[in-house]
Amino acid sequence: MNLKQLSHMLALSQTTVSRALNGYPEVNEETRRRVMDAAKRHGYRPNPSARRLATGKTGMIGYVLPTGASVDIDPHFVEFLSGLGDYARSHELDLVLSPADADDQETTYRRIVANRQVDAVYISSPRPADRRVALLNTLGIPFIVHGRSEGFDFDYPYTDIDNEGAFHEAARLLVQLGHRRLALINGDSRETFAIHRERGVRRALAASGLLLGDGHVSSSAMTEENGYRAARLLLERDIAPTAIVCSSLIMALGVVRAVRDLGLSIPGDVSLIAHDDVFPWLKPENFSVPLATTRSSIRLAGARVAERLAARISGLEEGVRGEVWPVDLVVRGSVAGAPG
Template sequence: MNLKKLSSLLGLSQTTVSRALNGYPEVSEATRQRVAEFAREMNYQPNRSAQRLATGKSLTIGHVVPVADHDMMNPHFIDFIAGAGEIYHRRGYDMLISVVSEDEQNRFYESLHRNKRVDGVIVHGPTVDDERVRLLNALGLPFVVHGRTKDPEESYSWVDVNNEEVFEKAAEYLLSLGHRRIGLINGWEFMTFAERRRAGYERALRKNGIKPVPELMYSNEMIEPNGHAAMLALLDLRDTPTAVLCSSVLTAMGAIRALRDRGLRPGDDVSMIGFDDCLSFLPSTGDGGLLTAYRSGIRLAGRQCADMLIDQIEGGGDNASLLLNAELSVGKSTRPLECATAAL
């Protein structure tokens, strides 16, 4: 069905129907709803090229992925894109993923804006001092940050997990089980999420009269081999930790492999908590599974960022923010210290 046929059945002009479908303010809300509902009933799919001409918009959302020593193209990113893609499809937008060198990022954002290739962008992997926020605000290009920076939080739109609180609670849970020497296998700490996670972990220790020990903390890219290497290093210490916090289920998998390499078992010998175990390529690890984890679905974050950005593109208005929570799912990898079956 084309626009002409749809307009005829509605008894409205093609111009009115087009404007109703594209959200023009001069069309009444009642007419807009009537047209939208009838279009859904008739399974009408608007012509994208015509929409772009009518609205002056590209109907495309940009994702700029920098090539660096750490790789954003990991399973977390893929799950995020899957969630965002669901919203783009539902709301009539396309997706543009561009992989650029790290030193070309700013010029590439400027090019996207100048050439009107996208209506907005989602910023990935924010660092503590991230110039992209200031650049995009100066350009006037709508954007949402997946995470936060040190810029004033009201100066941009963002969706984030309460990382500091989650890792404070995770450390407190291990402390409540009697553990006092707790390791941290973290992500890169020039990225804001990892800095906040370390801050939460350290705050929990200090609140319980325990001084944080640098030799128990590791910071690296969150991939399985790095979790394996960090856990081996922790096990080689003279005074080994009895529990470990991992910033990703991927590093937790590597840490578990390291324990098994040494003939040890998660939970029985070293308690372990992971984070972000809701990944599509892995079976659930919580609710009585192997890994105790704080759960915060990355796909959900993708949906939230996409909806927030499109609302901003279509409606304008003030910046928005959303702080997501994470829930503890207790598995077999945590036990009270006195229940340990082996002294390391």
């Protein structure tokens, strides 16, 4: 059942039927009702391919998925996706993932824009001066950055959490509890969120005349194994930290294991605060010692990004406003006063 047939059986032109269905004003309300009724009765659904060709609108949002044998997709992605999908569903938006060589995403971005394959895209895990942001800004497709880049001479729309503030708060609490030697087990230091978190910790320490020692900060992919390694390295130093701030719950698993392996205890020997993106399958309160966290639901962020993308597509949102969400500090048993 296509438009031609439908309009024919209604004894109307395709124009009128199309307009009636798409809510244009220049059609009699009585006629509109007739049309909508018939459309529903015959289960008419406009062919999206045809509509795309005619309008250029796709009803899809895009994401360029870096792939490659040695490229791991972040497990956070799935939670973000939950939120995004949940919102997208309610607005009949689909998400298209375009796999790209991790080392050459530009080609793919150019392709999906040139081909008008999607109405808008989002970017995640941005870095300072991220080329993708600059590229999309040039290409002129609606987009939202999940996270933040830095160092551009233009503004761009983003949704981020207050990573610096969160880690500042976490570190400040630890300092207040008497800790003098903090350490930071961070994610990939090339990503902005990691930079911001380190900045937050440093700022809190500086406020009390303290420093984040050279060997007291480590950056790596957020795996359990890397958390373990980093923690061992830190804790086996001559002057070991008495408190650790950690960028991920998964890494924190490794930290806890390292502490245990070394015969130390949390929070007796070392206090621990980790960032929690709120996974359904791993909760900080269920750690052997309940884990204090800086908490922010990445799922909500996904829904928000979808909402903004939808708004930009429909022209409801313009401008380049960045928004930064506050992060909760949730104190649990893994923090205590400095030993000694």
